[in-house]
Amino acid sequence: MDFPYNPFNDLINEAFGFREARRPPGRLPRGVEGFDRHSNRMLVTGTLPHTGVKTTLPLLREDEIPLMGKPYFQWSPVPIYPQTSVPFQEDILATVGRFSVTRPCHVDLLLARIWQGRTPMSNGRWKAKKLDNWRYYKCSYEYMVQIVKAFQWLNHPEVMRLMWGHLNTVADKLDQFQRAINARRTRMNVEEKVDLKALWLQFTTSVFESMVSRTHNWVHDRFMDLAKSAQASYNAAVQERGSAASYDEAVALGECHVDLLRVLERADYSIMISLSGFKTFAASPSDSKIVGSLSPLPYRQGQRDELKKAMPYPVAARIVDDLDGARKDAEAMNASLNESFEMYTKIRQQLRGERTEIAREHWINIIHSRTKWSLDHGGPQDQQWGFVAYLITRTPTQEQWEAFFSKLLGDLSQNGDGVEGFAEVKDRMALQFIDSGSSGIPHDDIEAAKQWFRNSPNMRRRNWKEDFLVIDTECFNSYMYPSPSPSPLPPTPPGPTNDTIPSHGDFGGFLKLIDIAVYPPGHVAETAPGYKHELKVLGSLVFEDLYPLLNAFIKPKELWVEAMLHPQQVYVGYSTETQAKGWEVVWKTRGVMCGALAKWVARSSAQR
Structure with missing residues (x-):
């Protein structure tokens, strides 16, 4: 029985061997x-x-x-x-x-x-x-x-x-x-x-x-x-x-x-x-x-x-x-x-003193300088930047894929509102989609996608080469059949008493970022308990937030520390302490329910 990692409840930890959640030990500030x-x-x-x-x-x-x-x-x-x-x-x-x-x-x-x-958070x-x-x-x-x-x-x-x-x-x-x-x-x-x-x-x-x-x-x-x-x-x-x-x-x-x-x-x-x-x-x-x-x-x-x-x-x-x-x-x-x-x-x-207006964000300067260097040295005219994305679910029909891409591209188009300089590179941001049918990757097989990513030369020059994205059945369903926000969860941000929306903007379609890094034994359990070398990322954050963080040499497992508190364990950007406490309610409730279920399974097994 596969339960999601629950960072808060002792019952489920004991029943299924999960460790308690701990933040990474102190070291240099990220970035x-x-x-x-x-x-x-x-x-x-x-x-x-x-x-x-x-x-x-x-x-x-x-x-x-x-x-x-x-x-x-x-x-x-x-x-x-x-x-x-x-x-x-x-x-x-x-x-x-x-x-x-x-x-x-x-x-x-x-x-x-x-x-x-x-900017701490984009306008969008x-x-x-x-x-x-x-x-x-x-x-x-x-x-x-x-x-x-x-x-x-x-x-x-x-x-x-x-x-x-x-x-x-x-x-x-x-x-x-x-x-x-x-x-x-x-x-x-x-x-x-x-x-x-x-x-x-x-x-x-x-x-x-x-x-x-x-x-x-x-x-x-x-x-x-x-x-x-x-x-x-x-x-x-x-x-x-x-x-x-x-x-x-x-x-x-x-x-x-x-x-x-x-x-x-x-x-x-x-x-x-x-x-x-x-x-x-x-x-x-x-x-x-x-x-x-x-x-x-x-x-x-x-x-x-x-x-x-x-x-x-x-x-x-x-x-x-x-x-x-x-x-x-x-x-x-x-x-x-x-x-x-x-x-x-x-x-x-x-x-x-007087207000100082700042030029485009530095990670965008880096995209410009890399593009210029590549073109000056005979690189391809196609200088798009972004990620490779493998379509590894094989169940959707062509019509369903078209509906999915309409929703996904709508999310991606929201990236960069209010980010200085983003408009200069927005027309060149892209996901390079690779279909599992043409690549031979089995249905929802992330491990096979990892092997293909390591060995395949079919990547644009400007794509991020350390990690890649996949769209599996779970990602596809997050766009096509979005589930309601989990309950119980106090309204965050706090709103009028008749506001029943649990968390504005933090639930929606997501993609999975796949981490191919090899970590020392015990390192993940120590610094990012529950991390499975993949990270669900809100589609509207892929280019404006995820890409620049990775470009600053921040590993996906470090973003997991934020994602694991989310009720669906999706990375939705920076969250406040109050918001995290609201999410804890969900995990505590789930922990009690899963703990009770685990005890029932144990009792049933003992009676056989």
Whole structure:
């Protein structure tokens, strides 16, 4: 009897030998490994993540790129101790494994997105989850709080010390490499020399500018959308019923505004990163107010509090002694809200400076640079990017397949709304479908698909080569015969009492991502219990979320930690703690039911 992995119930664990769910032990924040590896690309392309423009500093030449993978003694005119026999690239990657820091599990994958300089959630996903509805603002609020907490964790003195220790180690490795490169250039009579440490500082600063600005802009914009929507809803109620009869709407508006403004104010002083620990960083008056020489977080909080105290709030002062009266006066309510918006903007500008708009997301820059390099070197004109997808269910008719693809392509077309730069590559995103009939893969045989994927050359140049997708009977049915959301499950996000939808946007058609990596014995059981080398992924997240995470060297098993809590064990992106607790109800209930069934089976067997 095959039950899904249940992370919460002892009965089913005992009956069927499942282990208790545990989050992976602390190590480097997700995304740092990809940060280090993609920095090597920057040494060649010179593209700065926050602007998308090319650095003015000298870069590596094309004939020097292969030297990254060769031991120093094979090419360096000068000895590089103690790394003479170790290639630069291998030496850099080894530093990743030595950087270990415990981090909160609930912000783990959120940190991966932040570190990549990505928007925390696309506009399409935000709307699909109904987080743009101000009446669900408490769940929106929780998402924003988690983002602020992630930056507060990054700003913790011990985390900063460990992070800068790691980045400075990389700087030292670059210094060794540049000495060898410049010595080689001298021998070849090349006058231009490289300063890779300066390039590393510029790249790191650019990454942090992208992280900080894009994330804060996103939080600010979501706040303004919700706050203005709430205010418009209140004014519509006043227009219909009058101010006095709209008292309850005024109370709800005030609570929404105060809660969201509180988290936005925390974001103002938290979503920053100091460069003070970087060896080659020197503070100057022209430094950014959000990335550079910064005071510790508690001092920044105090600075913001002082700025707020110094601001005049004449409307608030006038109504503070009669809040009930103000709630029955639409003019007073709107004046107070508008004053709050105005004063907040002034404080934010003093604390953070003018808003910075960030260029396209860095993973999209990487797609562009890979495409250009391939075309420049005689690659195929078909430069689509995406995944190989095997159709391994053989039961659907041609008519059913057509209906399935209509639904699937509708989901895929939703990818990328509000993701900066996505429109530039959207027309080239694709799934390369391979039919099991033509490939000889038996019905729903994932192991056979793995063998075919490893051995088959039928892949586009730009497809992701580490993992692949399958559409088996379960995936097909998820689109054609969607099951209702499981019960019991509290409404998430929390909505009106008559809202019976358990979880907006988190149930729908999915595909399966197949992981072909080989892990050390016991590694999966230790870090991702219940993981079976496959991951169900919501179709609307395949390109905008899954692809960039994998591109940052995050393994599918690391995404399983989020998926295993979902009632159908589907990866639906980042979830909040409250949402996860709602999902736990389902698993606890299932555990009791399955445990009772297991005991009944055991008793029946004993009586035979």
